[in-house]
Amino acid sequence: MSVLELRGVSKRFGGIVVADDIMLDLQAGQILGLIGPNGAGKTSLFNLISGIFPTDTGEILVAGVRIGAMRVHQRARMGIARTWQNMRLFQTMTVLENMVVAPRDYAGESLLRLCLRPGTVRQADAEACDRALGILERMQLAHLADSSVTDLPFGQQKLVGLARALMNDGPCLLLDEPMAGVEGQSYETMRAVVREEAARGRAVCVVEHNISFIRDLCTSAVFMANGRILERGGIADLLASKTLAELYFGA
Numbered sequence: 550m551s552v553l554e555l556r557g558v559s560k561r562f563g564g565i566v567v568a569d570d571i572m573l574d575l576q577a578g579q580i581l582g583l584i585g586p587n588g589a590g591k592t593s594l595f596n597l598i599s600g601i602f603p604t605d606t607g608e609i610l611v612a613g614v615r616i617g618a619m620r621v622h623q624r625a626r627m628g629i630a631r632t633w634q635n636m637r638l639f640q641t642m643t644v645l646e647n648m649v650v651a652p653r654d655y656a657g658e659s660l661l662r663l664c665l666r667p668g669t670v671r672q673a674d675a676e677a678c679d680r681a682l683g684i685l686e687r688m689q690l691a692h693l694a695d696s697s698v699t700d701l702p703f704g705q706q707k708l709v710g711l712a713r714a715l716m717n718d719g720p721c722l723l724l725d726e727p728m729a730g731v732e733g734q735s736y737e738t739m740r741a742v743v744r745e746e747a748a749r750g751r752a753v754c755v756v757e758h759n760i761s762f763i764r765d766l767c768t769s770a771v772f773m774a775n776g777r778i779l780e781r782g783g784i785a786d787l788l789a790s791k792t793l794a795e796l797y798f799g800a
């Protein structure tokens with residue numbers, strides 16, 4: 550069964566069509582590339598999947614369950630984890646604090662539970678800390694756990710964005726331009742961790758303008774422009790397509 554399935558998803562804002570009858574299918578262990586020019590609708594597609602805005606028509610399914618009527622936090626609980634193009638880290642908080650607010654089902658969210666069963670919440674907090682530190686270790690960031698995110702170089706902040714998304718251990722991971730502005734060791738770490746996540750069975754979709762990253766990580770990709778998927782398939786064929794040459798590479 551598909552981890553994530555989009556059936557005829559459409560969305561428009563006034564005259565702008567951001568998604569036009571999108572069909573998409575993501576399998577466990579797959580890393581799908583999503584490429585297209587600025588304004589193509591790539592981030593909008595992630596927003597539709599994660600529930601930031603509702604679809605006009607079409608269906609979105611996670612492990613066969615329709616999630617179209619669910620709100621953002623419910624979809625996160627279904628296992629849709631994502632990063633943000635503009636990171637959206639909590640700037641006044643430490644790396645670890647940014648992460649412990651992001652587990653898939655955070656016990657302290659419930660005021661009732663917090664009042665009636667504070668021990669349960671404390672236990673969940675301790676588990677979230679352990680989990681966060683484990684993820685940071687994998688990303689060679691454990692020594693920065695108590696640093697303020699604003700003190701980190703840009704590449705490491707992007708890694709923290711991914712680390713926070715990984716606090717949601719669900720089956721579907723959406724990455725919005727994880728490599729933009731990332732180089733050197735952070736680039737290597739990002740690539741290795743994304744590969745590992747897929748190898749552990751997650752379904753990953755990566756939006757990226759960095760084509761060598763897409764070529765490195767993905768066996769298949771889709772090409773979007775004007776809210777529509779115009780091409781899809783194996784990465785080599787896709788990158789060689791005339792449509793991409795005309796609409797993306799500017800040939």
Ligand SMILES: Nc1ncnc2c1ncn2[C@@H]1O[C@H](COP(=O)(O)OP(=O)(O)OP(=O)(O)O)[C@@H](O)[C@H]1O
Pocket residue numbers: 562565567585586587588589590591592593594634
């Ligand atoms: N909430 C919104 N209201 C109105 N228009 C929007 C909204 N969100 C996105 N758009 C418009 O939808 C189009 C697609 O934007 P989107 O951010 O999805 O593009 P993108 O493919 O992610 O581009 P980029 O590569 O630059 O990140 C743009 O024309 C954008 O201005």
Ligand SMILES: [Mg+2]
Pocket residue numbers: 591592593634725
């Ligand atoms: Mg975008």
